[in-house]
Amino acid sequence: MTTKAEPSRAKRGPYAKSADRRQAIVQAAHAVFAAQGYLGGSLQDVADRVGMSQTSLLHYFPSKRALLLAVLNWRDSITGDGHTPPDPDESFSESILRQARFNENVPGVIELYAVLCAESITDDHPGREYFSERFATLRAGYLADFTRLAEEGRLRDGVDPARAAASLIALWDGIQTQWLLDPEGIDMAACLRDYLSLIILEEPDESTLA
Amino acid sequence: MTTKAEPSRAKRGPYAKSADRRQAIVQAAHAVFAAQGYLGGSLQDVADRVGMSQTSLLHYFPSKRALLLAVLNWRDSITGDGHTPPDPDESFSESILRQARFNENVPGVIELYAVLCAESITDDHPGREYFSERFATLRAGYLADFTRLAEEGRLRDGVDPARAAASLIALWDGIQTQWLLDPEGIDMAACLRDYLSLIILEEPDESTLA
Numbered sequence: 001m002t003t004k005a006e007p008s009r010a011k012r013g014p015y016a017k018s019a020d021r022r023q024a025i026v027q028a029a030h031a032v033f034a035a036q037g038y039l040g041g042s043l044q045d046v047a048d049r050v051g052m053s054q055t056s057l058l059h060y061f062p063s064k065r066a067l068l069l070a071v072l073n074w075r076d077s078i079t080g081d082g083h084t085p086p087d088p089d090e091s092f093s094e095s096i097l098r099q100a101r102f103n104e105n106v107p108g109v110i111e112l113y114a115v116l117c118a119e120s121i122t123d124d125h126p127g128r129e130y131f132s133e134r135f136a137t138l139r140a141g142y143l144a145d146f147t148r149l150a151e152e153g154r155l156r157d158g159v160d161p162a163r164a165a166a167s168l169i170a171l172w173d174g175i176q177t178q179w180l181l182d183p184e185g186i187d188m189a190a191c192l193r194d195y196l197s198l199i200i201l202e203e204p205d206e207s208t209l210a
Numbered sequence: 211m212t213t214k215a216e217p218s219r220a221k222r223g224p225y226a227k228s229a230d231r232r233q234a235i236v237q238a239a240h241a242v243f244a245a246q247g248y249l250g251g252s253l254q255d256v257a258d259r260v261g262m263s264q265t266s267l268l269h270y271f272p273s274k275r276a277l278l279l280a281v282l283n284w285r286d287s288i289t290g291d292g293h294t295p296p297d298p299d300e301s302f303s304e305s306i307l308r309q310a311r312f313n314e315n316v317p318g319v320i321e322l323y324a325v326l327c328a329e330s331i332t333d334d335h336p337g338r339e340y341f342s343e344r345f346a347t348l349r350a351g352y353l354a355d356f357t358r359l360a361e362e363g364r365l366r367d368g369v370d371p372a373r374a375a376a377s378l379i380a381l382w383d384g385i386q387t388q389w390l391l392d393p394e395g396i397d398m399a400a401c402l403r404d405y406l407s408l409i410i411l412e413e414p415d416e417s418t419l420a
Contacts, residue, residue, distance in 0.1 A: 034332075035332055035333045036249065036332055036333065037247065037249045037250075037329055037332050039246065039247045039249040039250025040247075040249025040250065040329075040332065111331055111332070114328045114331060115328045115329060115331065115332060117328065117387060118324045118325050118327065118328030118329065118387060119247050119250075119325060119328070119329070120391070121321055121324060121325065121387065121390040121391060122244075122245055122246055122247050122250065122321070122325060123245045123246065128391070131391060132391045132392065135388050135391060135392065136392070156408075158407075159404070159408075160400075160404065163397070163400055163401050163404055164404070166385065166388055166396060166401060167381055167385065167401045167404065167405060169384065169388070170380070170381050170382075170383075170384025170385040170387075170388060170401065171377055171380050171381045171384060172380075172384065173380075173383070173384035173387065174379065174380025174381055174382065174383035174384035175376065175377065175380040177327060177328060177331065177380075177383065178345050178376055178379070178380060180331045181330070181331060181338070181341060181342045181345060182342065182345065182346070185346075186376055187373070190370075190373055191373050191376055191377045191380065194369070194370065194373055194374070194377065195377060195405075197368075198366075198369075198408045198409065199408065
């Protein structure tokens with residue numbers, strides 16, 4: 001008995017099959033760009049990885065640029081936009097540290113982010129707008145968090161909420177790069193925890209309240 | 211009268227001329243790699259910029275990898291290794307801030323550094339060893355500085371000198387990337403100053419000493 005003559009298993013029809021194929025291409029591109037960068041990775045490398053011709057691949061994504069943007073959007077769908085909404089049961093610091101620890105399990109995703117982010121500053125890079133907007137959105141989110149903490153009297157005196165927002169993102173990005181080069185030597189979550197505990201004061205002990 | 215028949219002006223001899231040519235190639239490669247990354251920039255782009263054939267260029271640098279390492283060494287000769295030795299007239303924080311302000315004047319150098327550093331985490335990148343060693347050297351240098359400050363009682367209680375060393379470098383690298391994407395919105399030196407003033411205590415006021 002052979003399965004060859006069986007009807008196609010693509011019961012969800014051609015659209016679903018096409019969506020699966022797009023998804024496979026995006027995942028292959030993610031791996032290629034993480035390993036070689038966007039500038040160094042080629043559409044041929046991606047096509048080889050999914051076992052299709054470059055011409056077929058261009059049927060799904062008309063350009064390398066279009067493929068990059070699909071990869072970036074897929075990445076955001078896995079990791080979120082990097083800014084965790086406040087959870088009543090979790091403090092701001094806890095949510096950052098939870099995310100940092102999660103990232104340690106997805107080094108490929110971090111690698112892609114680090115390479116594309118730095119490449120985005122090069123001339124006419126298609127990721128430039130994405131990263132500029134991403135940083136602006138992240139800074140605005142953390143600025144709101146730090147402003148709220150300041151209103152609650154929990155930001156250390158003299159800490160500027162806007163610069164602290166930019167600094168937290170910067171520290172996080174920078175420590176990820178050092179961690180990728182030396183995973184044993186660098187404790188990302190501990191460095192973030194240190195910074196947060198420098199700028200955020202402990203919840204006031206209720207017994208000391210008037 | 212034509213200058214064509216004049217004797218060569220290379221009075222310093224063929225060696226000096228060759229050194230000049232090498233230097234011109236390194237500077238051209240610096241510009242190409244900063245604009246397109248190492249992965250995206252080609253030897254042909256560098257050759258075009260100095261007006262020589264790729265074959266002639268390979269006479270000076272046998273590979274793209276060799277050229278990259280020459281560019282990185284040249285960069286260090288301009289900016290130093292990023293770690294300023296202690297100057298009796300300048301505090302640790304002052305020397306960091308002086309260097310950060312200097313960097314604002316050489317965005318091309320910062321761009322090259324940011325792109326190559328992130329690219330170095332990709333597979334088999336020739337800059338990987340350079341950046342791994344650079345980070346290790348920088349961390350060791352700042353660790354020594356913070357240990358000295360701790361011995362002088364000038365490191366805030368609870369600050370871990372090794373993690374502070376990694377964090378200072380991370381913050382600096384990360385804020386440079388944000389600054390390159392938004393030079394008007396990001397004040398690199400202020401973010402570094404904020405961090406240093408969180409971990410380093412003011413010099414003790416002499417009048418309060420016993």
